[in-house]
């Protein structure tokens with residue numbers, strides 16, 4: 200098959216986050232990226248894209264969902280979100296095949312299917328849950344910074 204280099208890939212469209220989801224997202228995203236950086240480099244400043252494996256400073260990594268759509272039930276599920284580069288997350292629409300293999304390898308298929316089922320559940324984030332969760336991830340970030348440096 201001949202690859203058509205002229206084909207433009209559009210960045211994938213995800214529903215915009217508003218209100219408490221939009222407030223919680225940057226904190227959660229930072230937690231995810233720091234967690235992954237620590238796992239692959241032992242630092243909180245550099246990590247790798249989970250789907251292409253390229254190295255990036257934390258500021259160039261994004262928190263990419265394994266399952267698109269940003270449903271409330273998986274929006275802030277830490278095992279469903281990992282560090283990805285802009286190219287894989289946006290331009291290559293999440294690189295789902297590679298992401299699937301990454302997930303299978305990291306968590307096992309049973310958990311992958313659990314997340315898929317969870318993504319179809321109707322769950323609404325409440326302000327109380329958002330506040331508790333925000334607090335939790337802020338503390339986790341401070342803990343990681345204190346232990347491993349910023």
Ligand SMILES: [Zn+2]
Pocket residue numbers: 248249250251252253283284285286287288
């Ligand atoms: Zn990548």
